[in-house]
Amino acid sequence: MTDAIAYERIGEIAVLKAQNPPVNALGFDIREGLLAGIERAEKDGVKAVLIYGDGRTYFAGADITEFGKPPRGIFLPDLCARIEASPLVVVSALHGTALGGGLEVALASHYRIAVPSARVGLPEVLIGVMPGAGGTQRLPRLIGVEASVDVITSGRQVGAKEALALGILDRIEEGEPREIGLAYTQELLDSGATRRPVSEMPAPEAVDFDALYDKVLKKGRGLLAPAVAVRGIQACCELPFDAGMKRERELFMELMDTDQRQGMIHAFFSERAVSKLPELKGIAPRALASIGVIGGGTMGAGIATAALLAGLPVVMLEMSDEAAEAAKGRIAGNLQGALKRGKISEAQFTQLTEEALTLATDYDALSDVDLVIEAVFEEMSVKKVVFGKLDAVCKKGAILASNTSYLDVNEIAACTSRPEDVIGLHFFSPAHVMKLLEIVVADKTALDVVATGFALGQRLKKISVRAGVCDGFIGNRILATYRKAADHMVLDGASPYQIDKALTDFGFAMGPFAVADLAGLDIGWAVRKRKRAEGMDPRDRDSEYMDKVCEAGNFGQKTGKGYYVYEAGKRGGTPNPEVTDLIAAERAAKGITPRAFTDDEIVTRYMAAMVNEAAKVVGEGIARRPLDVDMTLLFGYGFPRYRGGPLKWADMEGLDKVLATIKNGAQEDDYFWEPAPLLEKLVAEGRSFDDLNKE
Structure with missing residues (x-):
């Protein structure tokens, strides 16, 4: 025995x-x-x-x-x-x-x-x-x-x-x-x-x-x-x-x-390792008895729903009584879904909507909460006004969090008298469903605030990933690059619909253009306008055909038309012929002769762009480990779990092969396809991304 x-x-x-x-x-x-x-x-x-x-x-x-x-x-x-x-x-x-x-x-x-x-x-x-x-x-x-x-x-x-x-x-x-x-x-x-x-x-x-x-x-x-x-x-x-x-x-x-078994095992262990940070060992999180949420739109309502389901009382702040009631309706709608699935009882539904949820239109209502998450419009000037008011009314030790998707959390923190209490908590929509939470750590964020962010993520049953500050953090920064690779292929001859199909065949839950329709085309449009206003590098290829779709008030699924046309009662959409015409017109205006792309070529270029940017994110310390990137893409961006994540995929594909694709792309566009120094270093040393996970 x-x-x-x-x-x-x-x-x-x-x-x-x-x-x-x-x-x-x-x-x-x-x-x-x-x-x-x-x-x-x-x-x-x-x-x-x-x-x-x-x-x-x-x-x-x-x-x-x-x-x-x-x-x-x-x-x-x-x-x-x-x-x-x-x-x-x-x-x-x-x-x-x-x-x-x-x-x-x-x-x-x-x-x-x-x-x-x-x-x-x-x-x-x-x-x-x-x-x-x-x-x-x-x-x-x-x-x-x-x-x-x-x-x-x-x-x-x-x-x-x-x-x-x-x-x-x-x-x-x-x-x-x-x-x-x-x-x-x-x-x-x-x-x-x-x-x-x-x-x-x-x-x-x-x-x-x-x-x-x-x-x-x-x-x-x-x-x-x-x-x-x-x-x-x-x-x-x-x-x-x-x-x-x-x-x-x-x-x-x-x-x-099979490679799939390797990918799934990698995902299994990484999911458990991603929230274990050496610097948080022995650091106690701050107490969390209640939270505030500013902004009751889709995102704010989703965050409030997740918190309520986790047993946290929520103060929902909106600009008017009407907006607050509308926010309550969205939250109640989310909770109705939990009720139908048997996750909560009728009595719990009533308790959550009538007792645990407090509606407010005055910032003073947030004076006693332990943590506030703002989910207002994605514009720096708006965020700064909000954080100035929070700095004035929130109690000492309260954590001030931004749900920003792209903006500089250091700049947001600097407009308060307590930058050590400021952190980014980037939820993914719908926030009560999506598993990923990017915890964005600014330069002056206190360690116990970081620990509290991870404790909140655990309580909300999220996969929490630490991210540093840059435009888009981990996920959206990488997304911007591989999405741009797709846009380049469209200008050069592929159709958005061929690209979407090639990538769903690869295993993605949705292709990038269907995802854009789901998220709302106005989001990408706002980012493009912001970057143009800030001054784009003249070597950076830009495309404008979707601006015209947005200018006509078409923002994807929520308006019924975007890359695809959506009909009531029908699942999915059909290709929008107007988009095809706009692409053809832009190619002609730019003197581009379209060429054919195979599905394999689409996947290879798309993945190479993703891996290259991910390697830059790790090399710069925005993500501490390759597995942080992998878990971000798995849980927030529909990356196929059985491939383990983009950097695990790259290891299995062969880093030398991926680097060769990048260098081949650099022959026609050396600005976009600039190889990541970390990727070049790993290839030269015969090492893998997984080696870095083990360090």
Whole structure:
């Protein structure tokens, strides 16, 4: 026995207790301990074995840190087979989570009982692989093909009540897992229950797996793991159990060798590392009991909604009573969505809208809040007026935050008497839905203010990324560059619609022109006008065709027309022929002879521009680590998760290859395609962006 599994005999029952905190991951010690425990029980003269987890959970999953390393000890599939083959009655008592390998161990047991709060699932597709220890072979035998496809290809967690209804669990009982497990096991023995191996149950009838594979692949926008998992379920239906297990393992290993698995693993670990900053170790955040939000438009209402759902009272400041009521309506509309999804009750909805939310039209209402987030018009003069008023009315120690997308937070902070209390909190719209929060740290921002920003992000369930001050911070600065690469390709001969399709085929949730329509074309128009007013470098290629669309009052989806035309009741849009005509006219006026672009060329140039600017952002310290860029693009800009982020993609693509594309572009435009010094340095040293993440 290993220390990770404790053995105890109680009458005719051998009890195996997992004690490998914090999540009882199925690493080497746990696997060896379970094997030894089963073997000892069989020699001990007992009739049954109870397996449960100490602490907060049953086995929460495989030990992901072992992925890609030389195997040690018994493989999990072999362990599950050994548990199931035991001549004793094997029962698992579940609490917390039984995920991935954890659920596979439970499925290898003959009976399963759980507390009502337990959750189960096979989330392997979320890290680019599929169940590899019998999940695709045992689960369909218990719950059928349709339910198995749903559970396995989504990777979702299933609550105990649903798991019981599906047939994954045999019983739910209140109480401690040890006690309910012992009582249930004794009841089984008293009733004369025998072993009940899932592997010996009949397989479900086969369905049209080719069609199912295609459907799942399309839904995943190119993510392979869920579709390959369908082939595992197919093996369950079409092959004997042992042959199905062999096929599952072959499919699992195929996925282990893909770039997608690398990308998903990178995303998994980076998501957990991104908010862990060495400089915040030991720094306590300031207390947050209530917040203020200035501006109740789409963004401000979304921020207020997120705060209310996180249990924070909100003071919403608007310019007039009418505007305040309109803001309340937007917030109530957002909360209605949470109500419909069962996230809150009717009573909670009423409490949030009538008690936790306070409407105000006077800055004095913000005098006692702990943090204020302004979400007013994106213009420096407007921001300065707001922060001057906040400086006058907010209590000492209150944090003054700007939701600016581009503007200089140092300049905003300088108009107050307390720049150490000023920070950027850049939410993404809709703020109560989007996961990303850029925490923009100005030159004089106090460390405990930064810590408070991250604590707020955690409370709001955001992925929080530290950013330095520059035009657009991390995300919008990089966006401006790769969007400009797309604009250049349009002027040179590609259509916005070909570019959007090529990039959605690559895996983006939306193409850049559809995104612009969604965000509102007036935003980009305002940025273009600001940059022209500030004085653009004459080498910087500018395009003006969309200015004419905006001048006509067409700002994308919210007005029904932009790059696309949107009709009420129809999903998505159709290409706007006026845009095509305007592009042709601008090409003619600039003497550009259009040329054809392949989809591969579009993706290559777009990604090279993104990586090059991202490398500049890291090299300048705006992002501290490459993974900060990757998480920003994943959670705020629709970058395909299975590619890990632009800098992880670049590592897998080969930095020398990406640099060659940039240098090739520089032959025709050496201003836009100026190589990032950091990228050149990494190529020269034979290093990767991931090397920088590990430093």
